[in-house]
Amino acid sequence: MIRNLSILFLLIFISCSNDGTNRNPYLLEVNFRFDANLNLPTYNPLTNIGSAVFVPNEGVGTKGVFIINTGFDQFRAFEASCPNHAPNECSTMTLDGQTVTCSCENYEYSLFTGQLLERPEDGKRYYDMLEYRASLSGNTVVVSN
Template sequence: MRHFWTCIFLLVLISCDSDPSNRNPFLQEVNFRFEINLNLPLYNDLNTIGNPVYIGNAGVGTRGAFVIKSSLDTFFAFEASCPNHTPNNCSTMEIEGQNVVCSCEDFTYSLFTGQQLNRPDDGNRYYDLLFYRATQSGNTVTISN
């Protein structure tokens, strides 16, 4: 019986391999933590479902983050730099409704799913938005990586 559990443990250990090929080579994943007070007028739009807000504070992601309320108690947060090229002077995306657009190539991404909406069919690999954790506690939403 002891060998059985040893084999099971080894099998689980071997199967827990992370896939480095899934990592986005263009964006560096920086550690940060930022609290959003929903009572402040600056973040008032986040009290309504579907209204995104850009957080451009220093130390928040690479180029800031987009935050959107997706349901009564769920928030999503994504990196504001386009995920399909290295950060440069045109890579900080802009909000267009409930999507964001990169002005470099006009790539459009959904803030509800993070997926690229106009992915070219040219055989190249394209990345979706870099996701950040967003948790709510009372009137505070904390985004972090």
């Protein structure tokens, strides 16, 4: 009886695998919550579809967060640190309209999708931007992880 239970437990343990995840090894997923009040001048551009803002506040993501209004009261928020290397002095990306650029390698990402644009075809693994939860609550965009 104990032997059968041991074998059953072993089979269950072996069948539980974490291989299906696509975790970015460069960026930690930090816990935070940030409220962007759309009535404030800093975040008011988010009332327009396609507009994006950079939130450099300490404790919001690793190197800050980009928020974009994607239309129909939907917002997306992404980590501001380049997802393709460890955070350092050049890894905070810069906002240019609806794209962001990493000054370390000049990688460019879309804020609508978070995807790396013009992905190099050198056989290496490249990561898209780390996305955070973003939702509209009244006149405030709540970003959290």
